[in-house]
Amino acid sequence: MADESKDRGLEKGLTSYGDRGFSLFLRKAFIKGAGYTDDALTRPVIGIADTGSAFNPCHGNAPQLLDAVKRGVMLAGGLPVEFPTISIHESFAHPTSMYLRNLMSIDTEEMIRAQPMDAVVLIGGCDKTVPAQLMGAASAGVPCVQLVTGSMLTGSHQGERVGACTDCRRYWGRYRAEEIDADEISRVNDQLVASVGTCSVMGTASTMACIAEALGIALPGSASPPAVTAERIRVAERSGATAVAIARSKLTPDRILTAKAFENALRVLLAIGGSTNGVIHLTAIAGRLGIPLDLARLDAMGRETPVLVDLKPSGKHYMEDLHRAGGLPTLLRELKSLLHLDALVVTGRTLGEELDQAGAPFAQDVVRPLSKPLYPEGGIAVLRGNLAPGGAIIKQSAADAKLMRHEGRAVVFEDAEDLARRIDADDLDVAPDDVLVLKNIGPKGAPGMPEAGYLPIPKKLARRGVKDMVRISDGRMSGTAAGTIVLHVTPESAVGGPLAWVQSGDRIRLDVAARTLELLVSEGELARRRAARPVAEPRAERGYLRLFLDSVTQADQGVDFDFLRKPR
Ligand code: FES
DSSP, X not given: OOOGGGGSGGGTTOOOSSOHHHHHHHHHHHHHTTTOOHHHHTSOEEEEEEOOOTTOGGGTTHHHXXXXXXXXXXXXXXXXXXXXXOOOOGGGOSSOHHHHHHHHHHHHHHHHHHSOOSEEEEEEOSTTXXXXXXXXHHHHOOOEEEEEOOBOOOEEETTEEEOTTHHHHHHXXXXXXXXXXXXXXXXXXXXXXXXXXXXXXXXXXXXXXXXXXHHTSBOTTXXXXXXXXXXXXXXXXXXXXXXXXXXXXXXXXXXXXXXXXXXHHHHHHHHTTOOTHHHHHHXXXXXXXXXXXXXXXXXXXXXXXXXXXXXXXXXXXXXXXXXXXXXXXXHHHHTGGGSOTTOBOTTSSBHHHHHHHSOOOOOOSSBOOTTSOSBSSOSEEEEEETTEEEEEEEEGGGSOGGGSEEEEEEEXXXXXXXXXXXXXXXXXXXXXXSEEEEOSOSTTTTTSOOSOOSOOOOHHHHXXXXXXXXXXXXXXXXXXXXXXEEEOOSSOGGGTOGGGGOOTTOEEEEETTTTEEEEOSOHHHHHHHHHHSOOOOOOOSSHHHHHHHHHBOOGGGTTOBGGGSOOX
């Protein structure tokens, strides 16, 4: 009979000295230096991935969460051992947080694999951290629970409720349009982030929190409690106890993160009016398990899954309101007929069993009933056409209805620097019904596919009151942003996708209902442009940038590194 203890607790994954007994002897000697007893060292070891960082205010409550997770682990009879990994904050990562997501996923995967733990609690929150942790944990294959840090509180500016970061963009737009002055924008700046925690709207962090719960890898009801509440701390304690239970039952992530779980998560992404980044991250997580996420399937689901959650940027409320309305279970109850209720949750029960235990619905105005949706289709639509043969997406629930079918003249910016140089020039040749096009902000182009797809309205038009225009790029945009913005154009321009050959003055036609995005230029003319100006793919001499440019995949593959995806 195999000795199971070798694959458990401190005996797991011993350091190689060529003598197993000596390796364990040495490991115990070192950890006893920290004051542990033999009794403690026989317990199931629960790793806790700590992403607290002074550069990451979205994780500012990590110390409290860590304490609570440890308490939960110990109450359940386990031994908690925290360890650090990379932490990434949206505003403190150059050139862009997405450039570092895969690095964080490698860090997470290898630290879970290298260190002896029977299960792991992943404390994440800010946009890229939860995807990175789930990608890494899915590859490592050790039982895991995702614990998000929770949303920040909202603030108040002159009696108006404000929160990061839909209101950040709205007020900045007003400042650019010279509707408010420098003094007022500075006072707004004080109010937008009222506490630690993740952005308070349905941006990428909230989207990923909801997705983690919908996938079943985070506890039921855990997505919505704000960062500074007692409920958030209780979720942390329960996550610790759950980790001990799954360490004992060996409930590995591949049994939770199944094709059915990903379909449930896509439904939720569509129904919450979630961030477009959610599509990329879900594709990347699924790719680690060899599960393909098909954009055509997402679009088909979108046509039968309305937006029900009334949160900014698609609606008007904030995450703390969703929490008061019962959190994600309120939405899941409403979507029940569209979900795979037999999908397994980290508690060991099925999603259907969890919903039966979630309690009765009550009157609230944040999650709409299916019969009265906020938007009749899912928040995200998938576009195709000669400008995006590999697909592009638009957050239709946050776009201007008048621009959903639009043909206009292209005004092209070759890259982010070109945009910054010319967008506010008084002599920029641009009209309100033009289509703004930005190239070279895709996975390889920028690199890292920054959230620069939210092109600002040219100042000369903003001053005239223009609030929205059709904007197209191969980049991403923040989940907190709104507008008629086509993103993730695939293949990207930097690798020679058709976007590379668009010129100012070309006509572009967008038809969201027909799901098409067309460049109205003949094939012959495009071939001539291609031959006249061939694209040289970006390369780097050394370091992480070289790894990134050599290995990163396009948006339809999740922008993961090709060698990290599970071979199918
Ligand atoms: Fe961290 Fe928005 S900046 S969640």
